[in-house]
Structures are given as structure tokens and as C-alpha cells.
Amino acid sequence: MSLLERESADVVMTPDNIRSQKLHVGLNLGLAVGALVIGMALAYGFSIGNYVLGVVLGVVFYLVGLQVVAGRIEGRRAARDRMWKTLIYAACVLAILPLASVVWTLISKGAGRLDGDFFGSSMNNIGARDPEGGAYHAIIGTLEQVGIATLMAVPLGVLGAIYLVEYGRGKFATTVRFFVDVMTGIPSIVAGLFVLSFWVLIVSPWFNDGRPEFSGFAASLALTVLMLPTIVRSTEEMLRLVPGPLREGAYALGVPQWKTIVKVVVPTALPGIVTGIMLAVARAAGETAPVLLVAGGAAAINFDPFAGGQQSLSLFVYQQAGDASRYAPARAWTAALTLVAIVLVLTVAAKLLARRNSLSK
Amino acid sequence: MAKRIEASNVSSYYGNFKAIDSVSMVVEPKTITALIGPSGCGKSTFLRSINRMHEVLPNARIEGSLTIDEQNIYDPDVDVTAVRRLIGMVFQRPNPFPTMSIYENVVAGLKLNGVKKKSLLDDAAEQSLKSANLWNEVKDRLSRPGAGLSGGQQQRLCIARTIAVEPQVVLMDEPCSALDPISTLAIEDLMFKLKDRFTIIIVTHNMQQAARVSDKTGFFSIDKTGDPGRLIEYDDTQKIFSNPTEKKTEDYITGRFG
Numbered sequence A: 001m002s003l004l005e006r007e008s009a010d011v012v013m014t015p016d017n018i019r020s021q022k023l024h025v026g027l028n029l030g031l032a033v034g035a036l037v038i039g040m041a042l043a044y045g046f047s048i049g050n051y052v053l054g055v056v057l058g059v060v061f062y063l064v065g066l067q068v069v070a071g072r073i074e075g076r077r078a079a080r081d082r083m084w085k086t087l088i089y090a091a092c093v094l095a096i097l098p099l100a101s102v103v104w105t106l107i108s109k110g111a112g113r114l115d116g117d118f119f120g121s122s123m124n125n126i127g128a129r130d131p132e133g134g135a136y137h138a139i140i141g142t143l144e145q146v147g148i149a150t151l152m153a154v155p156l157g158v159l160g161a162i163y164l165v166e167y168g169r170g171k172f173a174t175t176v177r178f179f180v181d182v183m184t185g186i187p188s189i190v191a192g193l194f195v196l197s198f199w200v201l202i203v204s205p206w207f208n209d210g211r212p213e214f215s216g217f218a219a220s221l222a223l224t225v226l227m228l229p230t231i232v233r234s235t236e237e238m239l240r241l242v243p244g245p246l247r248e249g250a251y252a253l254g255v256p257q258w259k260t261i262v263k264v265v266v267p268t269a270l271p272g273i274v275t276g277i278m279l280a281v282a283r284a285a286g287e288t289a290p291v292l293l294v295a296g297g298a299a300a301i302n303f304d305p306f307a308g309g310q311q312s313l314s315l316f317v318y319q320q321a322g323d324a325s326r327y328a329p330a331r332a333w334t335a336a337l338t339l340v341a342i343v344l345v346l347t348v349a350a351k352l353l354a355r356r357n358s359l360s361k
Numbered sequence B: 001m002a003k004r005i006e007a008s009n010v011s012s013y014y015g016n017f018k019a020i021d022s023v024s025m026v027v028e029p030k031t032i033t034a035l036i037g038p039s040g041c042g043k044s045t046f047l048r049s050i051n052r053m054h055e056v057l058p059n060a061r062i063e064g065s066l067t068i069d070e071q072n073i074y075d076p077d078v079d080v081t082a083v084r085r086l087i088g089m090v091f092q093r094p095n096p097f098p099t100m101s102i103y104e105n106v107v108a109g110l111k112l113n114g115v116k117k118k119s120l121l122d123d124a125a126e127q128s129l130k131s132a133n134l135w136n137e138v139k140d141r142l143s144r145p146g147a148g149l150s151g152g153q154q155q156r157l158c159i160a161r162t163i164a165v166e167p168q169v170v171l172m173d174e175p176c177s178a179l180d181p182i183s184t185l186a187i188e189d190l191m192f193k194l195k196d197r198f199t200i201i202i203v204t205h206n207m208q209q210a211a212r213v214s215d216k217t218g219f220f221s222i223d224k225t226g227d228p229g230r231l232i233e234y235d236d237t238q239k240i241f242s243n244p245t246e247k248k249t250e251d252y253i254t255g256r257f258g
Helices: A003-007 A025-045 A051-074 A076-113 A116-120 A136-167 A170-184 A188-207 A216-241 A244-251 A257-286 A289-294 A313-321 A328-357 B043-050 B080-086 B102-112 B118-131 B151-164 B181-194 B207-213 B237-242 B247-257
Strands: B005-014 B017-027 B032-036 B060-068 B087-090 B169-173 B199-203 B216-221 B230-236
Touching (some): A136 A216, A188 A216, A216 A257, A244 A257, A257 A328, A313 A328, B005 B043, B017 B230, B043 B169, B087 B151, B102 B118, B102 B151, B207 B237, B216 B247, B230 B237, B237 B247
16 A cells, blocks of 8 residues: 555545536526525625625535535545636636726727717817817827837837846846836826926927926836836847857857847747736836926817927826716716727737737737 | 868867866868767867857857868958858757748848749759758748648758858758658768768767767767866777777766767
């Protein structure tokens, strides 16, 4: 008799336990319904809560009951396996619930103003009693600000990450990596204040006859500061995942290092790099504080990111949500829905693009 | 085309750790030389020193001189990429570029070094794949991913990729250790074929393989862990496997061979 057999009889395969009964699906379902009924009865019977408590109690009873009943029929090990599996599924559902709830709320409340007016007009000359008004200017602002920020942050971030992974050795690289880590934790309002004090108050007067000026470009600068560390870190992680032998394989063909990086290393890591970039873009598109500080948030359409205040979608949501007009909340919801839709479309497009370049289609 | 390699007193270091201690050997052109010895004895390190792949690792360096047809490849003014173009390498695990097709993998060395003409690339791809005994298996699916081939096919793809740039020396670092006997046989046949054009140095743990394919054999060993590896004996393969001069060589060979 082996040690395992003596000490833990139920994990060892014997002629007796190699076959076991399975819990019948009907019984399982009955158990679930029963647990739910008891949970509801307790919650409402003692009037200690509503259906939420009923469901929670029901799930707990179901898990306990499953353990007991399945333990009788299937044996201890199988019952434990079944309970954990159920618990993991429950946790998964619990994690998806808030997300689904957010999406549902956005769509149900935001659909009301999904009209041509919303996408075709700004808030210029819209008073508190006017039901019209739209986010055209905010959509323009978001696209321009995030677009310019991406144009600045992606090359810098990806090149910085390439330096850190492929070339960086010694003190300087360690220092750079440390500061990137520190930058990751910068609150967005601090980035906004930095651009406000540096760009808006010190640099912009040179271009504007001595008067400081808000601009969409200033917002782009703040967003760049926020995007850079995310892009550097995620790209760095992805480049590190590229196996060393792949680089050596290219070197062994007499391919110079820079070409190895451009043609072998980066393409291999591209899908991951794109995912990291899209996370940074999504974060930047959702930032409100820095835009409020350095772009001001105008009511009128402003196509020029370099002169005058500009609106952005997230800032528009913030302003409309706090507005006294009874038409404002609907605009805020629709703007929030638009923002999510834009980020979603960009992400899907980027993923498709990254996939088309590799062979894994 | 094939070149004579002469190593004199080559010592390799990883930081402060000395991996091999003053190895000297001469490899004649158009021969196959096998390097054998226990794990960790420095044969791979020595192999990687021949095409300056050793220095890719941080803090790795080399002492001594390594000449290819009288040119010391460790002279300060030597271009590393030129050396590697001259001395190709096949690795232990097949490493096709995962983002490239079979065709692109084969011509990668040419394309990335500036050959643009499609007709030249096509010819080179066909020739190299034929030399690597892979053409018949892949000619209908050249645009499929290289990583989708079987292990043995991938390794032959890597060999095709290596010989496509027409190096003068081909280094092989245990090229068959991850392959089944049939693929191993295919690669050994291939080595005999390539011997007419290239100088080949192969590191192997398989002594039958060393005995089968090589003209000369070098036996590396270490006294104990932490000591640098040394070249114990270097002679004709026949002699090494039938009547070695050194006791250590005999012990190693008989210990696993009988």
C-alpha cells in the first residue's frame, strides 16, 4: 500500500472509485431553484431586504446544498471540484455584471439624444431653456486632442521602450526606467497643472502677443504626459517577451541590430504593443481634469487646436451633468455613449490593423 | 569559398566567470568538425565565439585571436555584421521568424541585407530550400507561416535561411537535439551535401552523430563545476573514437558509447 493510498484514500484510483455516479442535471437545477426560493422567502419573509439579498442568499444556499448533495452522490473530491467550479462561474458573472450595467445604462439613457442635431451642432447660443444643442465641438476637440497626443506619445514611447529593452545598459537606463515608473503614478490633474504653468502661462504668451491662451494643443501636451509612461511600460513588456533566439537568428544572418529590431522584433511584438497603445488612448480620451485646466472647454466649434479654448467629450459630460438645464443630463449621457463608442471603434480598428500585418489571420 | 578557421588561445568570459580557457584549434575548409563533451564544458560558448555571437550577451567578452583566412575577426575595426554574414549559424531550437511566411523566412537574410529584385529572391529561395531538402514539402505553401511547419521542417527551414546568404562557414549548435530520428537523418544527409560548399562546425551531444558525420572531432571537458572548459583533445574523428590519446577522452566516449 503506497503512502498516498494510506493517507488520502479518495484521491487514489481503485476499482471501487474509478466509476462514480454523476449528479443529475435535473437535480442540480432543482437545487438551484430551491435555494433561490428559500433565499427569496427569507429576504421577503423577514422583510430584511429585496430581491438582491434574495439572490445572494440563494447563491450561498445553492453552493452549500450542492456540496452536501453532490458529496452524497459523487463523493467528496468530485463535489469539491463542482463547488469550486460553480464559485468561479459565479465570480465571473459578478465581474461582468457592473460592465453590462454600465453599457446598459449608457445605451438606455444616451439613446434619447442620438440625433442629427447632437452630432451636427455645438452648444453655442444654447440657453438653459433650449432642448437643442450638441456635442459636435466636443467630438472635434476629443479627436484632435487625442489624435495629436497619440502622434506625439506613440513614437516617443515606442522608441523609448526599444531603447530600454534593446540598447539600455547601466545607470542611465535604470534611471529612465525609474522615472517612467514614477510618471505612471502621476495624477492627471498634476499633468494638467504642469502644462498650465509651463505651456499656457510661460510658452503660449510668446505666440499670442504676450497674453496666455488656452488651446487644444495644451490639452494634447498634458495627455501626452499621461500616455507616455503607459506606452513605454507596455511596449517594454511586449518587447521583452520576444525570445532572444529570434534576435540571434537575425544577427546570425548578418542583419544589423537596428534592422533586426525594425523587421523582426517589433513585428513579432506588434499586437501587444498596439493593445498597450490603445489602452493609453482610451485613458487619454477619458481624461477630464487636464482638459478643463488647459483647454478651458468652449461652447462653440473650434477646429484650430493651436488657438483658443476647445471642448472635449469627457469635459462636455462633466459640464452638462452639472448644468442646471433640464435638457443637459440627456446631452451628458449621449456624449458619454459617444465617447465609449469612439474608443471602442478605435480599439477594434487598431486590433484588426495589427492582425492584418502578421500572418495569424 | 569555404574558409580556414584558426583559433589561438581563445578564452571566453561571462563577466568574471571564465567559460573556456585558451582553446586553440585549426579547422580546414570544406570539412565537418564535431565538438563533443559534457554539458557546461564550453563547446557552445566556443562555437558562439566563432561568429561573435558570444558578445550579444551582456558582459560577455573574449581573449585571444580567431582568424578566418588570416583575418582576425576580433580586430577592433572589424564589422560584426559582416563577420556574421560570412559565418552563419543554426541554433539548437528552430527559430523561424514568426511574423514571416516560409518564403520570407528563407529570403530574410537577403532581403534585410538589401536584395530587392524579386526574381533573384525567388531563385535564391528555391535553391536554398532544395539544398535543405525542404523544397518538395513546402513548394505549394510558400506563403504560409514558417512557424506552422513541424519541428524538423522548421529546423531545415532555418538551415535554408542560413545557406541562402551563402556564408562560408556554417556553425550548428546541437541542431538535431529537438528532432526525431528521421528528421535528424535528413539533416545529417544535408550536412554531407553542404560539405562541398561550406566549412561546418557542429556541436552535438550525440556521439554516434559525431562519429557519423564529422571529419575531425574536438573533445571539451571541465575538471569540476565552476572551472573553465578546456579543449582536451582534437584529432581525426576516426582516431578520437578508436584510439584517443587522452585518458579523459576515452573515459567519456566509452562511458556512453558501449
